[in-house]
Amino acid sequence: MTASIAQKNTDGTPNPQPDAAIEVKNLSKIYKGSYGQPEKHALKDVSLTIPRGSFFALLGPNGAGKSTFINILAGLVTKTSGDAKIWGYDIEDQMRAARRSIGIVPQELNLDPFFTPRELLEVQAGLYGVPQHLRRTDEILEAVGLSDKAKSYARTLSGGMRRRLLVAKAMVHSPHILVLDEPTAGVDIELRIQLWDYVRELNRMGTTVLLTTHYLEEAEELCDKVAIINHGRLVACDETSTLLSKMDAKELIVSISEELTDVPASLRGFGYNVTLQPGNRLSFQYSPSKVEIAKIFELVHEAKLTITDLTTEESDLEDLFLRLTRQDNAEHA
Known part of the structure; x- marks a missing residue:
């Protein structure tokens, strides 16, 4: 055309x-x-x-x-x-x-x-x-x-x-x-x-x-x-x-070679949320404006854990949409 x-x-x-x-x-x-x-x-x-x-x-x-x-x-x-x-x-x-x-x-x-x-x-x-x-x-x-x-x-x-x-x-x-x-x-x-x-x-x-x-x-x-x-x-x-960018939220998933039954105590309490997922994977949910990804890698190294793979996921439009509409619903309930 x-x-x-x-x-x-x-x-x-x-x-x-x-x-x-x-x-x-x-x-x-x-x-x-x-x-x-x-x-x-x-x-x-x-x-x-x-x-x-x-x-x-x-x-x-x-x-x-x-x-x-x-x-x-x-x-x-x-x-x-x-x-x-x-x-x-x-x-x-x-x-x-x-x-x-x-x-x-x-x-x-x-x-x-x-x-x-x-x-x-x-x-x-x-x-x-x-x-x-x-x-x-x-x-x-x-x-x-x-x-x-x-x-x-x-x-x-x-x-x-x-x-x-x-x-x-x-x-x-x-x-x-x-x-x-x-x-x-x-x-x-x-x-x-x-x-x-x-x-x-x-x-x-x-x-x-x-x-x-x-x-x-x-x-x-x-x-x-x-x-x-x-x-x-x-x-x-x-x-x-x-x-x-206003969402200021990312997820870092780190695959570990060691067998884990729980999140090591040395990885807790640093301003992010960390959970253990199936397959010896650690999920770090953090705000880039508050926590640097290099700090997470440093803590994993200090915990004597071996990284075999990693992926990152950023917030998408669906996350933003859900957050804003839920927030608006709560404010006008």
Whole structure:
């Protein structure tokens, strides 16, 4: 796919380049209760800026408010209060321009089974007012690997092909922002790799990508910025590397040749947690800011233990996610 697909308006004219692809301030959504049930605060004063050109992850447990956030941007849900802009356009005062700037890939496979991929893209382009001479249907189908299925009915496509077709539909109007809502749910590994290769290329060419996923390892690998939402509140937002560095936690696993029945007393009481694991392995859990790894090696040597192997593990995005959401749950219990 050429860069022009992601960088022009539907009428072919250039679009100004704002610093923020998406910007929300004090965004709130309250759903009224029914049948005597209390009202639900789906979003509570969320303020968030997604930089232009970023690969951004919006994470949170089920019911945290992610779908409400996306549906407000898509125009499917009306916000209760606050402001939201897409590519610099207010989602209410400049609704048409805002919606032209964003493409959304839903989690559900909502495709008409009696249309072919080419027909679906043509219809979608027509709905967005893309002139016939500016449509790139065949180019997009080739980019997502569906050229050979262009004339097949959507109902005959595999689940993975339907996923790719949803991405293609979201790209027909050349949006500056692509929103992927759980795009790899139930998708096999090979397709997942193909999909991410394609989305990475879009991002490299300038498309801003907003991803929601429960596969946290994907978010950690792909995204340069991460926001975590819980109970409608924003609990974290920063560069992925910065957030992970705040965990300040590592694990060092040392395999020992000697037979051990317990952790030697000489290894205890030095500011880390040490346990004996099966296979004569010692697990040291420590904070790098407080304990140097060289100190651990020195203590193991002084205990007259022979190291046969060692591995280290750092905290990942899943650890951070669990810590922040549990902490937030405890604070608002």
